[in-house]
Amino acid sequence: MSAVLRRIFLASLARRRLATALSLFAIALGVALGLAVQIIHSAALDEFGRGMHLLAGEADLQVIGPREGFDDAEYGRLAIRDEVADASPVLELDVRLPGRDRSLRIFGIDALRVAHVNPALMPLVAEAQRDERDLTVLRPDVLFASPAAQAELGVAPGGRLDVQAGAQVASLRIAGSVPGAGQGRALAVMDIAAAQALFGRLGRITRIDLRLKSGIDIEAARRALAAGLPAGVEVLTPQATEDQSAGLSRAYRVNLTMLAAIALVTGGFLVFSTQFLSVARRRQELAFLRALGLDRRALMRGLLVEGAVVGLAGGLLGIAVGHGVAALAFDVVGGDLGAGYFRGVAPALRFDPQASGAYLLLGVAAGLAGAWLPARDAQRMLPARALKSGDEAHMFRFRARPRIAAGCLGLAFVLCLLPPVGSIPVFGYLAVALILVGAVLVLPMLVRAAAHRWAGSRTVLWQLARARLAAAPGQAVVAGAGVVASVALAVAMAIMVASFRDSVDRWLTAVLPADLYVSAASQGTSGFFAPETLQRIAALPGVSRTMPVRFDTLRLDDRHLPVTLIARPLDGGSRLPLVGATAQVPTDEKPAWVSEAVVDLFAVRPGERLVLPLAGKPVAFRVAGVWRDYARQQGAVAIELDDYRAATGDLVANDVAVFLAEGASFNELAAAVRRLLGESTARIATPGEIRALSLAIFDRTFLVTYVMEAVAVLIGLFGVSTSFAALAIARRKEFGVLRHLGLTRREIGRLITLEGLLTAVAGTALGLVAGTAVALVLIEVVNRQSFHWSMDLHLPGVALLAFALIVIALAAFAARVSGYQAMRDSAVLAVREDW
Template sequence: MIRALLRVFVASLLGRRLAGVLSLTAVTLGVALGLAVQIIHGAALDEFGRGMRLLAGEADLQVVGPRAGFDDNLYLKIAQQPEVRQASPVLEIEARLPGREEKLRIYGVDLFRVARVLPMLMPVAEDGAGRLLGLEPGRLFLSAAARESLELANGDLLTVQSGLRETELLISGSVPGAPAGQAFAVMDIASAQQVFDRIGVLTRVDLRLAEGVRRDDVLEQFAARLPPGVTVRPPDAGVAESSGLSRAYRVNLTMLAGIALLTGAFLVFSTQYLSVVRRGRELAFLRAMGMERALVMRGLLLEGAALGLLGGLLGVAAAHGLAALAFALVGGDLGAGYFAHVTPSVRFMPGASLVYLALGVTAGVAGAWLPARHATAQVPAQGLRAGNDSELLAANARWRAALTCIVLALLACLPGPLGGIPVFGYLAVAFILAAAVFGLPGAVGLLASPLALSSAVLARLARARLTAAPGQVVVAGAGVVASVALAVSMAIMVGSFRDSVDDWLSKVLPSDLYVRASSSVASGYLDPEAVDRIAATEGVARVVPVRYDSLRLNDAALPVTLIARPTDGGDALPVVSRGPVMDDTRPRVWITEAMADLHRLGIGDHLALPIAGRDAYFVVAGVTRDYARQHGAVIVELNDYRRLSGDHLINDLGVNLAPGANRDTVALLIRETLGDRVVEISLPAQIRAISLEIFDRTFLVTYLMQAVAVLIGLFGISTTFAALATSRSREFGMLRHLGLRRRDIGRLLALEGSLTAVVGVVIGTFAGGAIALVLVEVINRQSFHWSMDLAPPVGAIVGFALTLVVLAALAARVSGAKAMRGSAVAAVREDW
């Protein structure tokens, strides 16, 4: 029986090659993009996790604190605890390398303790000089990946930067236990503290517990013994943190691929429905010969499953190719800066591959279900009658179903995320698309009604055809609605996001020049003397210092960023909400939208920040925008931070020029004062341009998907009208007998194609606008906790819509050319 079904049904796919190829392309694209995201993220996370586990060595727990580190006296207290058998201190530095683009992670370790807890970080001196060589100041040991990346050999010198000072370190050996692909260096902890001005500071302590001590018990006990801002965690907690930071980005890319897969399901629907129209008499004959209704249903569903299966297989293969290409071109950071220090390789993921293969088959079956249902519902006697395509293409207006989907979409926007994922927001998108498709038949009559006012014969014929067979618009327009909705929604969301980012950059970059010694995570910084020298430079009117750090507010939450800067009472910040603060006894703090959402804080709430090992209490004065830190940030007045921490170092310095001062001249004077190799001087316009370039590169895949979706929609119209024109050859023959010429038939097809595109574009544009609203107000807000101002690119959308209508008319005209070549007599020869 299966063999008979394959011979009768699946073999017919070979006769619909172009339509089948388009359906395959859409399903393949959806499967490939979704699975590629999983492969890239999974491989990067696995590689990152493997490196973290290997670098953790035999440690049972890790004591970690803020990025700036904590007092190394804490190490002595921890090591003396009875639950601890071995404790190994670590100082981790992100070293800036003057004259080079890349940075280098350097681990300062205790060479006498590291072998017992972290054997992977044990350095080996060149030529067997012995482990004591590492105790000498200025000795550096490179992992194989770092040696290859930096192109250095034993005996070479590497210049590192601390503050504004350059220091040369001697490459003295290797780290043979380093995980493959992990680029870092190791040196003695005392030497690292001295070179990088971190005397008395640690960033981590790795622990091995005594025999019989349970890790969970130590976690609870140490939580009460450690100072604020310092926590104890399992070694693999860093993997969970990185996974949490990248999850929202990964899920949104996956859902974008899901929309592409949904577009594929619509195209399978169009292909199968057209197949039913063209094979109506054949299917009716099979029914009349005794084939059961259920068997016909299974056969047609088998065709859809075959399309989905082949598209899924091609998609799985393409996904691994895309992942390999992504690793070769941009690495494993997903285009957004995650896992920047790992070099993963493509590995086959059988579980994820099977899931996406099943999704491909599901898309094929889902697309074939409604055409199969219509085919089996038809009476065989009607199907055997010639000219039955208009009956098959009849469709009733389903305003009630469309309204129900709209209500469900509105309700789906109300709940919060599940596990940080906006599941209900994506359901709202699905309901909006369903409402658009349900509204297609009813919209045909509304949008085609103006043609009744025209006296042109072709306009009246086009209206009569579309009104009598609105299913034609449903078949041809379903793919257009999906592709237009995707393109319009992403255009609105990305355009609004880009404008909001640009406006935010304008507000956070008010100065004329910006000076820094390195990025906020690296080893360069400006000390008070350097800041005073810049402030005293001729042409400088005012300097605006900024200091960054990371804080751990509790054991479970991700670290948040501390920004200490002059706030001018909030006027210097991109504040989105503020209010009167009744408590004037505490210093004020401004929090970002992500901070407010993740920690459920509001204006007037009290907030304890662990600064310099002590809790400092603030009152929330307002909420600001921040598109750079999705895990949250707090902004405190610089003078309050310095008073509480005693830290007077600076990461970034805004420079406001005196009236009439030349920026290039002032920048040159600052370089001459501090040294060209150790400072970076940027203009606000340069920072904005680089930031927006990164933004555009991040959303490049979105732009490509929009183009592919629109192209697929156009091809869907083309194949639809090619198939319908063939089935309507007798109708065209009769029209030619009545006096219409071949070119008139072509114009009729072009008019029908343009009207079909108009219906699809109008419905798709409204659906896209609604989806964009969900993306902006629900999905992005719940995923990244960012708000943005809606800024729809009206001109671009109108131009896109007009272009799509013109191309659709051309596609319909070209596709129906074959049906117009035949003889008018032959077309009507068959008995009706």
């Protein structure tokens, strides 16, 4: 294409500055949101990976057991294997810090072995803290904190740090640092024997890091070493451990990325609207270029270049905004966007050239996709006909395509029946896209049917608006496509989030039946209640009964993350939020209830046999039912507390639920518990407090979703504004004729407002229907395949109605403001070119 033609086409973008700016901004928003999500999670994953590499050190393999650990005799057995060059035992604990409302990861290490396998965890004794025999590392009352931990906790060598051990508080002296941990990891180390004694883990370890001899095949060694291990203890490579942990957040990242992609697609609709109307307004100009010798392909290339330039500019702006959004997110919600996957990870913002380049190409693609249909229509026009005034009217006579619309919706239904691809609901997202396409294809049929339905009105302006939409339903398609897409997205997310929140609220009610909950360490492994402590709590005045709860993690295989074991009195499962069918368990077998995630990940069903590794031994259970669990995405298994104690001999508990006797005072009982356990060693909460905190975390997690909903609606309103602005210019002759027939400028404005109102009503109504369909896909397909939990449909009717009315009102207002130019034009000048 010649430089002259490039200037001709690109100059049109400058002439319609508002429409170009809004289209550019819409694409920039989609690019910015998607890129920000990518940057945030890439940085968080990289930082998380560095932390995992730090903890693995030079280990070729890691022997990993449950949270409560396994017999440390396995260390001695593995250390003398022919394949092993060095072995280092580790006891990993999340230790609650009383009075600080946080926990600290403490590693119990063998200082004589850790330097050979994981030198990053080697402690360095501060010069002033050395004893005369230089055995400070082995002392039972000392702790070595990383530089990051010292800075966050405000402690230094020579200071003391209180930690919770069981239901007691122990004070440890900071004797030095862990320089290999660097500035980004808040952790501490201490002698493994001291950690076992202090935290009630005598004879237990949680991990063994192995460095193999030179020339040993890692996979062959992994299989050989795993053969003799206790049940529930697996041998994994450090990379496999990292992949399993990082994979937990994959579905959340993909969901946010897909939402950003839909916002980008909505921006593509806006480019389509502005380009389509630009082609309609410039139809005579383009026909004149054709008459002068411009061929069809060059015309199409020129119009596509316009769209590509808008996409390129929007992409560049989106890249800049995306990095700004990522920087803000790091400060406000953290590297996990509030979801809690990377708690404690502090990633740094950096430029990602690959992701930026990919999203820049997506922005250009959105601009090209939006310009393609208008360019194709311009390519097919006949110059002789297009040179005549009024020829652009046929562009708005969209032909209804009911078969294609029905095909899209039917294919969407079929795709919803397909399984995920690599735990990603690919076909579910394709179904969402097909529903949006089908809805847009249905829009001209809906507009035409509605126009005939509205024919009974006798108001002149109403009849003019109805006749315009009936004769040219394409006007509604051009102006309303963005409204349909954005409203559908916003409605779908509103229904999904409302359904999820309502289900979580009812789930919390079901799993919190007691009047008072006492937790030793809700997020840690260092706190627990001994049997005598449980008896003393049960004997307090005002206590009707207690329900101890024991938590652990179990590795059911080496391909998945460990599932959570919950042992508590269950009364045959009646205290669980069961879903689906249950199975009768023979009296001579032990019942177990699995969460929906376990059903999906491990393919177990009610009535089937389930072997759980308890205390290093395989114990057979029978699956009695499936229960809903929103707290543990990796899966959970609930068993009766008596069965757990019989299999393990473990009598301690992490939490205890307390039921008040009739007439007992909650405040008096809470005070009695505090006097018994101490002010800082246990957390006491009511079900209402736990529910409020959980729902607050829920709302913070979905903060990004709410922002994306607002962006989608904003883009849709941009579409209405730019569409009616361009339509007003393209229809200046029509308005001039109406002015000659007696309509005033104010009445022309009301006509435009009425057309915008009718278009918004049709688009919003269709968006509500399409959004409900998309919500069903999100609830029944995407969320189930991504997070492995179900939820009950909850329609926030009042909120949706209010939202629809606001969108319609804003769309009508946008049409009125955008059509202001049509009210200012001279009636004589508007029709003087008509011939």
